[in-house]
Amino acid sequence: MKVCVIGAGPAGLTAAYELAKQGVEVEVYEASGEVGGMSRSFQLWDQTVDLGPHRFFSSDARVNRLWLEVVGDDYAMVDRLTRIYYKQRFFHYPxxxxxxxxxxxxxxxxxxxxxxxxxxxxxxxxxxxxxxxxxxxxxxxxxxxxxxxxxxxxxxxxxxxxxxxxxxxxxxxxxxxxxxxxxxLGWGRGGHRTLVDQFAYPLGGTGLVYDRMAEYVSALGRVRLNCPVRRVVNRGQRVIGLELADGTYTKCDHVVSTMPLTLLMKGLEHVPTAVEHAASSLSFRNTLLVYLNIANRDLFPDQWLYVHDPDLLVGRITNFRNWVPQICGSSENSIVSLEYWANDGDAMWNETDDQLIERAKQEFRATGLLGDAKILEGAVVRVPKSYPVYARGYQSHLQVLVDHLREMKGLTPIGRYGAFKYNNQDHSILMGLLAAEQILNEGQQDLWSVNTDYESYQEEATITSSGLVMAEAAS
Ligand SMILES: Cc1cc2nc3c(=O)[nH]c(=O)nc-3n(C[C@H](O)[C@H](O)[C@H](O)COP(=O)(O)OP(=O)(O)OC[C@H]3O[C@@H](n4cnc5c(N)ncnc54)[C@H](O)[C@@H]3O)c2cc1C
Structure with a gap:
């Protein structure tokens, strides 16, 4: 059996990793030049950074087991501090x-x-x-x-x-x-540390997990970078292969797709008009990350801050200095990222890097967090389609797509934009695990029902001596 995986983010790589382990012929096609998707890490000004904050947490033993298998001992538990910044004051978050x-x-x-x-x-x-x-x-x-x-x-x-x-x-x-x-009354949670208080973070940045998965898959199969997939090719209700952006056709028995669900639908043949209409009713929001390199080690103690001031456009500020020291190397500077969100047509999405950096500098100064420190330089990363928009009524449109895709043999859409679910890394990892299981056992797992609705109970899970919760998930 040959399986093609679209996208080398957490969902696609997990599926490929699990399939490769079982000896399945697997090829991963990644549009960009890097692996890790939105959970990648990269080098900037002699430090390692992520795309904004990337805290890993899960109370699902399957997800934690896999994460530990890949990361080994190369992680630390980080004491979490995240607050809301509102009118020059700080409030604990949650x-x-x-x-x-x-x-x-x-x-x-x-x-x-x-x-x-x-x-x-x-x-x-x-x-x-x-x-x-x-x-x-x-x-x-x-x-x-x-x-x-x-x-x-x-x-x-x-x-x-x-x-x-x-x-x-x-x-x-x-x-x-x-x-x-x-x-x-000060009784709190009785001193138990939970996933609210601490999280696991790889010493090489969040993307270390996916770099390692990709290495493993490459050794047994192939991870093709800079290789965007144009469309999934179907004959009736059966998927038969992929068409790449360069026009090449690849035959396969099964496709795991983590490309945006709406684009997946556009490429399929014989899609009824009602399904096309439902797909065009779903939308995504984009993220703009502006990184600033600041000549100061002690700006503020949080891993990230939520900015609730309506006067500032920035929504979240991450301080990479406060994750693990290993990602900062020997640098004496702090890198912060300011997060902005925009739609495709918004003026801000089309601004130049210089304009975005200038705004970020002004807004960071306005928070009072900069003090006397000097901003040395700035950089911008654009992350398209980073948030599936849960506009009221989106479920009914999504359900039309799900019903159509359920009938399509040889296709498993998973992931954050792949399944239009507001996933964290752990949800995408779980979807990848279940997709592989389904392909291997020809099982009938309903991946559409993977639950993203468990953050609150999940965070109540306690931390074990290994750092990560290993008990079977409650549901
Ligand atoms: C700012 C920000 C902060 C976040 N914070 C956290 C956090 O604290 N904790 C947490 O757990 N999660 C966090 N997340 C979410 C996390 O990044 C995602 O849940 C996770 O990366 C989703 O994995 P995925 O594989 O489903 O999708 P992605 O990571 O998006 O990967 C999909 C991959 O598919 C590729 N692709 C797309 N189209 C094609 C195509 N046509 N052909 C080939 N390849 C294609 C893309 O290039 C990408 O590499 C955050 C996300 C953002 C944007």
Whole structure:
């Protein structure tokens, strides 16, 4: 059997790695010149950096087992510090209600509590499955406006009324009054360290995992870089091969695709109009990362900060100095990345590097985090289609594609943009594992149902002596 894998990111490489281990003939086609996809690391100004923050965490034993198999001992557990920056003040993230209220002015804190209580007693919004109604009903309007609205609207580029509640359910912990009271009384989590407090990070940057997987696959099969796939070729309901951008045709028995789902659909033949229409109703948001090299070792202690100020366009700032010392080498400087989000047609997406760097410098100065330090230089990385947009109603469009693709033999679409799921690395790794399992056993795993909705329970998992949780996942 020959399997072609489109994309050398976490999902594609995991599938290829698992298949190669079992002796399957596998070829990976990667459009760019590097492996790792959005989870790659690269060298910049004599240091190693990632595409923004890349924290690995999973409570799924299968994912952790594979990660440890690849990384070996070359990782460290990092004590997490991530905060929200809002109007020159810092709030712990994930939100700790007592810390949040303490940090707000007294009047503002009282207004937040009143608005929370009002929502609990009598909700002011219908549950219309929007992000806004989900958050307001659980946290109150005041907390929603302070801690959720501006960041989410920067990230997604749509109003929170148009954003689907799925995003909130996946990524935001529910507020429990019992937890708030325990927190206030200093009882916290009883001293257990959880995946909220610590995460595993490879000593060579997050991309080390995928470099190693690619090395392994290359030794047994092939990883072809700079080799974009134009389309997956089907005859009726059966996939028969790939057409590369240079026009070459490659025959194979099975395709694992991690290319954007919407582009995959465009290339397939005999797609009904309703399915084409559903595909064109899904959209992605792009990320712009502006890196600044700063002559100072101690800018701020967080691995990253969420920037909630509506006056600043930047949404997140990563400080690579605070991950593991190995990635900084002997440099005395700190590299920070400022994250911006844009749609294809937005003016910012089409700005020059110089314009983007200038804005990033100004905004970083405006936060007050730079102090007297000097910014030495800047660099820009554009990451297209980095976020599948969970606009309200997206599930019904996605379901049309899923129903169509379920009937297609020899094709397994997985991954973040590959399956239009707001995956972290661990979800994409899990999809790769399950895809390989399905191909090897001709099993009937429903990969579309791989759950991305488990961040909160997952983060509650405790850390074992090996650093990573090895117990079987709860669900
Ligand atoms: C700014 C940012 C911060 C993040 N932070 C975290 C974090 O803290 N923790 C975490 O776990 N995850 C994080 N993620 C998510 C993580 O990067 C992704 O979940 C993960 O990389 C997805 O893996 P994937 O293989 O599904 O897709 P990708 O990583 O996107 O890989 C897909 C690959 O397919 C290739 N490709 C696309 N089209 C074609 C084609 N036509 N032909 C050939 N190749 C093609 C691409 O070049 C790419 O290499 C973050 C992402 C971003 C953007």
């Amino acid at each position: 939100l700790q209600p007592v810390d949040a209220l303490r940090n707000l002015y007294l009047g503002e804190a009282a207004a937040c509590i009143t608005s929370y209580m009002r929502e609990r007693i009598s909700p002011t919004l219908e549950d219309d499955h929007s992000f806004e109604s989900w958050v307001v009903r659980r946290f109150g309007r005041r907390l929603y406006e302070t801690f959720f609205k501006s960041y989410s609207e920067k990230l997604w580029g749509i109003s929170c009324q148009d954003l689907d509640a799925d995003f909130a359910a996946q990524r935001i912990k529910k507020l429990s009054m019992a937890a708030v009271i325990k927190d206030a």
